[in-house]
Each structure stands twice: as structure tokens, then as C-alpha cells.
Amino acid sequence: MSRSTFRIALGAVSIALATGLAGVALAQPAQPGVTSPTPRAEPADPAPPAVEEPADLKAANPQAAPPPRAPRTSPKPEPAPEPKPHAVQFGDVTVPVPTEVPADVVDSVNSALNGGQPRP
Structure with missing residues (x-):
């Protein structure tokens, strides 16, 4: 066997090995115990859209403004006790x-x- 034939055979084996391992890797889930979600089945006959009835709208009554608040008066702070020398x-x-x-x-x-x- 000549060197060029050996190199071609070695390249073919490595490509076959890489392709086979890639197929095995794709067949297994990404994580053990994890399953992919199943798609939901669409209902065969979707319900017809409900007919909208016109709303019975009335004008809003004007609201009176709330009475103004009296300003808050804060209690006067007590003078601090004289610190002991x-x-x-x-x-x-x-x-x-x-x-x-x-x-x-x-x-x-x-x-x-x-x-x-x-x-x-």
C-alpha cells in the first residue's frame, strides 16, 4: 500500500466516523430526562365568532372636583435635651x-x- 492510498483511506475512515457520530449525537435528546413538547392539536371545527351586540352607552355624569385639602401642619419639634458634658x-x-x-x-x-x- 502506498502512502497516498493510505492517506486517502485514513481520510475516508475519519469522515465516515465523524458522520456516524454526528448522527448518533442528533438522535439523543440534549439532556437526559428532557422531552420536547408535543404540538397541540387544532380543533376540527372552531366555534363561529360571536355576534357583537351594540353597547348601550350613556353619557357620563360630570363629577364634582374634590374639595381642597387643608395644608398639613407638622408638629413643632421639641428642643433636644441639653447633652451632659x-x-x-x-x-x-x-x-x-x-x-x-x-x-x-x-x-x-x-x-x-x-x-x-x-x-x-
């Missing part, structure tokens, strides 16, 4: 505390310094 107080002496110190720590120190009484 961020300070430690002992008797008449008040010492400011840095803002990095949490408020509950400042309140605890004030309570301890004032004999367990919260700061006024």
Missing part, C-alpha cells in the same frame, strides 16, 4: 474628659465619686 465631676470641681473615653465609663466614675448618686 463629657466630664468627671466631684463636688464643685468639673474636669473635662477626652471624647475617646466611653460615656458609660465617665458615668461610672461620676457615680463612684459622688457616693453612688448619679450626676444631676
Whole structure:
């Protein structure tokens, strides 16, 4: 067998193999368990279209415009309570505390310094 005959035979086998595998691939569904929908059967005698009766139309009654609304008045906001100064107080002496110190720590120190009484 010469080389050219071998190449022709190899090309023919590969084309036959590719064609056969393509036919097998087309015969199987795209996904296992999936079926294609069946077309609906058309009814043999479709019902004749219903005869439309003329509508009994009447003129609409004019509607009165709704009464104007009174403008809403919003309640006045209450003034915000005066924030407690961020300070430690002992008797008449008040010492400011840095803002990095949490408020509950400042309140605890004030309570301890004032004999367990919260700061006024």
C-alpha cells in the first residue's frame, strides 16, 4: 500500500466516523430526562365568532372636583435635651474628659465619686 492510498483511506475512515457520530449525537435528546413538547392539536371545527351586540352607552355624569385639602401642619419639634458634658465631676470641681473615653465609663466614675448618686 502506498502512502497516498493510505492517506486517502485514513481520510475516508475519519469522515465516515465523524458522520456516524454526528448522527448518533442528533438522535439523543440534549439532556437526559428532557422531552420536547408535543404540538397541540387544532380543533376540527372552531366555534363561529360571536355576534357583537351594540353597547348601550350613556353619557357620563360630570363629577364634582374634590374639595381642597387643608395644608398639613407638622408638629413643632421639641428642643433636644441639653447633652451632659463629657466630664468627671466631684463636688464643685468639673474636669473635662477626652471624647475617646466611653460615656458609660465617665458615668461610672461620676457615680463612684459622688457616693453612688448619679450626676444631676
